[in-house]
Amino acid sequence: MPSSVSGLSTPHESLRDVIARHGLDARKSLGQHFLLDPGITARIASMAGRLDDVNVVEVGPGPGGLTRALLDTPATSVSVVEVDARAIVIMNELAASHPGRLHVVEDDAMRRDLATLCPAPRxxxxxxxxxxGTPLLVGWLRQATEWARLTLMFQLEVAERICAPPDSDHYGRLAVLSQWVARCGIVMTIPPGAFSPPPKVQSAVVNLIPHTKQPAPALFRAMEQVTAAAFGQRRKMLRGALRGIGGEALLEAAGIAGNRRAETLDIADFDRLAHAHLERLSPAS
Incomplete structure (x- = not known):
């Protein structure tokens, strides 16, 4: 007899039984590693903070472990975006138990503007x-004004790159872009054995809470260009690494010595570089 999962009021099969019934084997081509422990999925949902009156978007729900945990919160709605047709069937079954609250979208999240799926706060x-994971995050950072919070699981190494401080091994372009627009922190680590199939690395959940003030799209593009150049050749001094986008003139405008290297700059330094680069790109008024 099926038992209740994550406190849902309607009985559900265990996730393992759902996977078996639908033949939902994890596919490497889709980067799938399913999280089946309801205790862990409930903890991840709790890491998102208070979800009262919040609309939640989930990407890649798979068999629906985290989806069930999110539906067990006070969230106003949950919209799932899934590219795997096998998982869509499972999500539609789950949606039938939550009419009007779980919305299923069959699409590639890389191509979809997720902010259009539900109203704010989201x-x-x-x-x-x-x-x-990384390209999705960068896309959401570009539209950080649309999101109250991002609670995302990555490989631990990627999570460390997002949250790394200046002059550390993991500090690079992803850290600058992320910390420029949001307050970032690793809030949970998850061992490989929690997944089916187990990945070869640990995973971590990162909370990103966007700052109240966000850069305009043109300034964000300028920051992307600056960080790509600065970290593209990490061993070079900045006067050489930034030569293609202004070099010494750009550094002088930002008040940064040309013999420094990218990993020694903090977020405020990069902010000045992005503003200086945007100024150089803008036509004279």
């Missing part, structure tokens, strides 16, 4: 596919 809570 959050993203997701166990991201390993193969697209």
């Amino acid at each position: 959050q993203i809570v997701a166990n991201l596919p390993y193969n697209v």
Whole structure:
């Protein structure tokens, strides 16, 4: 007899039984590693903070472990975006038990503007596919004004790159972009054995809470160009690494010595570089 999972009022099969019934084997091409422990998925949902009156978007729900945990919160709605047709069938079954509250979207999250799926206030809570986690995050950072919070699971190494301080091994372009627009922190680590199949690395959940003031799109593009150049050749001094976008003139405008290297700059330094680069790109008024 099926038992209740994560405190849902309607009985559900265990996730393992759901996976078996639908033949939902995890596919490497989709970066799938399913999280089946309801205790862990409930903890991840709790890491998103108070979800009262919040609309939640989840990417890559798979068999729906985290989806069930999110539905067990006071969230106003949960919208799931899934590219795997096998998982869509499972999500539609779950949606039938939650009419009007769980919305299922069959699409590639890389191509979809997720902010159009539900009204604000909205959050993203997701166990991201390993193969697209970083580009998805950068896309959401570009539109950080749309999100109250992002609670995302990555490989631990990626999580460390997001949260790394200056002049540390993991500090780079992803840290600058993330910390420039949001307050970032690792809030939970998860061992490989919690997943089916187990990945070869540890995973971690990162909370990103966007700052109240956000850069305009043009300034964000300027920051992307500056960080790509600065960290593209990490061993070079900045006067050489930034030569293609202004070099010494750009550094002088930002008040930064040309013999420094990218990993020694803090977020405020990069902010000045991005503003100086945007100024150089803008036509004279």
